[in-house]
Amino acid sequence: MRDAERDFRLAARALEGDAEAAAALVEGAVPVVRGLARRLAGNEEEGDALAQATVVRGLERLGKYRGEATFATWLCGIAVHLQAELRRRAAREARAQAQIPAPPCPPDPAKVVSDTETTRLLWSFVSRLSPAQQEALTARVVAGSVAEGAVSLGLTTHVFRSRLHRARLALRDLLLTHCPELLKELGYGR
Amino acid sequence: MDARCREYEQAVEMEAQMSEELRRHAESCPRCCALSAAASLTSAPVVPAAGDPFVQAMGALARQTVAQRMARGERARRLLPLLIGLLGWSVGGGSFVLVARASLPGPPQPDYTSALPSLPAPAPAQVVAVLVICTVWTLLMVRRLGRPSEMRTTA
Numbered sequence: 001m002r003d004a005e006r007d008f009r010l011a012a013r014a015l016e017g018d019a020e021a022a023a024a025l026v027e028g029a030v031p032v033v034r035g036l037a038r039r040l041a042g043n044e045e046e047g048d049a050l051a052q053a054t055v056v057r058g059l060e061r062l063g064k065y066r067g068e069a070t071f072a073t074w075l076c077g078i079a080v081h082l083q084a085e086l087r088r089r090a091a092r093e094a095r096a097q098a099q100i101p102a103p104p105c106p107p108d109p110a111k112v113v114s115d116t117e118t119t120r121l122l123w124s125f126v127s128r129l130s131p132a133q134q135e136a137l138t139a140r141v142v143a144g145s146v147a148e149g150a151v152s153l154g155l156t157t158h159v160f161r162s163r164l165h166r167a168r169l170a171l172r173d174l175l176l177t178h179c180p181e182l183l184k185e186l187g188y189g190r
Numbered sequence: 191m192d193a194r195c196r197e198y199e200q201a202v203e204m205e206a207q208m209s210e211e212l213r214r215h216a217e218s219c220p221r222c223c224a225l226s227a228a229a230s231l232t233s234a235p236v237v238p239a240a241g242d243p244f245v246q247a248m249g250a251l252a253r254q255t256v257a258q259r260m261a262r263g264e265r266a267r268r269l270l271p272l273l274i275g276l277l278g279w280s281v282g283g284g285s286f287v288l289v290a291r292a293s294l295p296g297p298p299q300p301d302y303t304s305a306l307p308s309l310p311a312p313a314p315a316q317v318v319a320v321l322v323i324c325t326v327w328t329l330l331m332v333r334r335l336g337r338p339s340e341m342r343t344t345a
Contacts, residue, residue, distance in 0.1 A: 014252070014256055017256060017259075017260040018256070019252070019253040019256040019257055020253070022252035022253060022255065022256040023249035023250070023252045023253050024249075025252065026248050026249055026251070026252040027245050027246075027248065027249040027252075030244065030245045030248045030249075031235035031236050031237060031238065031245065032233075032235045034235070034236040034244065035233050035234055035235045035236045036233045038236065039233050048244060051244075051248075052248065052251075055248050055251060055252070056251070056255075059251070059252060059255040059256075060255075118227060118230070119231070119232060122227060122228065122230075122231050123231070123233075126231070137231060138233070140231075141231055141232060141233045142233065146205060161203060161204075162203075164203075165199075165202070165203040168202065168225060168228040168229055169199075169225070169228075171228035171231075172221065172224040172225040172227075172228045173224075175224040175227060175228065176220060176221065176224045180220060
């Protein structure tokens with residue numbers, strides 16, 4: 001049985017009141033969602049808070065899960081939207097207080113997600129893309145293939161591929177603009 | 191942007207196998223290097239460390255959410271027949287009292303501006319009859335719309 005089908009059956013049982021099915025569904029998806037949330041947020045604490053908020057919202061909207069992608073992929077879409085919402089809210093609050101947002105505190109080395117420098121850098125730029133582009137990138141990363149990523153967003157493969165490519169080009173431009181030196185240091189452009 | 195860059199972009203877009211020539215090009219072209227980096231985005235799942243209760247906590251949260259949702263649904267199911275029963279009491283009781291009063295002999299010259307005060311008061315037996323009929327009505331409605339299991343056991 002495909003993972004998405006299995007998840008859909010668990011979700012159906014959860015909607016009928018089977019608490020154990022709900023727990024199994026969530027526990028299976030949490031490692032993936034947590035991994036993505038930490039990368040979107042940039043550190044472990046905020047990432048775990050985002051993952052928790054994602055699970056809460058996912059459970060609230062469980063009736064909307066159609067089993068087209070795995071539950072983890074579906075939750076990752078919610079995580080991207082939630083993170084975008086949090087950023088917008090933070091920006092609004094900063095504007096309302098007429099203050100220039102304080103630069104982010106240097107991350108605690110113990111709490112930084114244990115990725116390679118390239119991956120960490122890439123994720124730090126992903127959050128600057130538009131929500132649709134972030135969604136396409138994360139869907140591709142989490143789903144593991146273009147076809148599954150397209151299904152998870154309810155798009156045709158052609159449209160999804162095109163959106164994904166635009167997102168990658170935008171990410172490339174951000175890398176070229178903001179850290180050409182770092183790209184060289186990381187071994188690119190030799 | 192030269193033809194090689196376009197070819198590289200196309201290969202990345204189609205996620206096609208890269209030829210050695212294209213790979214070498216990407217190593218020397220900053221645009222294609224950056225695109226290659228962008229296409230290499232990954233996100234590994236977080237494997238819970240020993241003693242990390244996060245996954246279990248999320249599982250417990252899911253159980254709790256489902257239990258709360260079921261309790262809400264049960265409350266709604268319980269409330270509906272009770273509301274309908276209450277409506278039955280009001281409508282049935284009110285109609286019965288009006289009919290009972292109207293059927294009794296009234297004063298010789300009823301006051302048409304206010305019908306109710308001119309009617310005679312119902313006898314205690316009539317009140318008891320109304321109560322019995324309304325109770326039967328309520329029980330029938332509750333039974334028909336499906337009582338929750340715990341009400342059935344405690345009733």
